[in-house]
Amino acid sequence: MRLILLGPPGAGKGTHAQVLSKNWNIAHISTGDMLRDALRAATPLGLKAKEYMEKGGLVPDEIVIALVRERLSKGDAKKGFLLDGFPRTSQQAESLDETLKDLTMPIDLVLYFKTSLAVIIRRLSGRRVCSKCGKTYHLVNFKPKIQGICDACGADLMQRSDDREDVIENRLKAYEKQTEPLIDYYKKKKVLAEVSGDLEVPELSEELEKLFAKKGLGAQVGSKNKK
Numbered sequence: 001m002r003l004i005l006l007g008p009p010g011a012g013k014g015t016h017a018q019v020l021s022k023n024w025n026i027a028h029i030s031t032g033d034m035l036r037d038a039l040r041a042a043t044p045l046g047l048k049a050k051e052y053m054e055k056g057g058l059v060p061d062e063i064v065i066a067l068v069r070e071r072l073s074k075g076d077a078k079k080g081f082l083l084d085g086f087p088r089t090s091q092q093a094e095s096l097d098e099t100l101k102d103l104t105m106p107i108d109l110v111l112y113f114k115t116s117l118a119v120i121i122r123r124l125s126g127r128r129v130c131s132k133c134g135k136t137y138h139l140v141n142f143k144p145k146i147q148g149i150c151d152a153c154g155a156d157l158m159q160r161s162d163d164r165e166d167v168i169e170n171r172l173k174a175y176e177k178q179t180e181p182l183i184d185y186y187k188k189k190k191v192l193a194e195v196s197g198d199l200e201v202p203e204l205s206e207e208l209e210k211l212f213a214k215k216g217l218g219a220q221v222g223s224k225n226k227k
């Protein structure tokens with residue numbers, strides 16, 4: 001199964017991407033995570049991306065396009081993948097079309113997580129992430145067992161630097177101006193499915209599984225692994 005998750009910051013793309021990649025045994029390709037890894041490792045790419053990410057703007061197309069192209073050519077993407085946070089501009093979408101045509105791996109479905117502003121603000125302001133493994137929590141919705149400590153690896157939880165109020169505003173503006181037009185782009189290609197990002201995780205997971213069954217996507221994945 002080959003999916004794109006499209007939606008505003010805080011819609012739950014990353015949260016559902018983790019569930020789906022595990023349940024369907026497909027690669028989770030998140031440009032946000034890849035850029036944050038590069039930033040933590042202080043690579044030249046990470047340092048370049050930092051300038052944009054800190055302010056809530058988009059990292060230049062040529063950087064993320066090259067990152068994704070390289071990632072998609074790796075062996076594990078052949079069994080299926082899920083793109084989380086990419087594409088985000090028309091140029092990224094067009095370049096992705098070309099890459100996937102070259103690799104003969106067409107997209108099955110673009111999931112658009114339509115989400116209300118009040119929910120977005122609540123999600124982003126309450127999000128906490130592990131400083132070591134990157135696992136995501138929420139102060140109200142998904143609390144760790146011990147306050148401030150990651151259940152998975154025991155490291156401290158922190159707030160993402162781009163989850164500050166002023167930066168959130170810029171991220172939302174970038175989303176509206178540069179990413180929202182992709183909804184129509186994929187609608188025209190007849191691969192878009194709209195789901196409600198406002199739903200709680202178990203409800204939306206159920207909706208997604210029903211949607212995949214309706215689209216006949218289950219049959220393509222011999223390796224579905226629900227464990």
Ligand code: AP5
Pocket residue numbers: 007008009010011012013014015016031032033035052053054056057058059060061064084085086087088092123124126127128136137138139141142162171197198199200201204
């Ligand atoms: P990125 O990391 O992609 O951030 P984003 O798209 O803004 O998305 P978020 O990670 O904020 O939200 P999400 O939808 O994944 O929500 P989550 O599941 O965490 O990008 C960061 C930056 O990198 C960009 O600003 C840009 O600078 C750069 N970048 C990345 N990709 C780029 C690209 N292609 N081009 C250019 N630049 C790029 O959920 C949020 C919170 O809500 C969590 O705490 C979670 O626990 C909770 N939650 C989630 N779902 C639910 C639910 N259903 N019910 C209750 N709580 C929930």
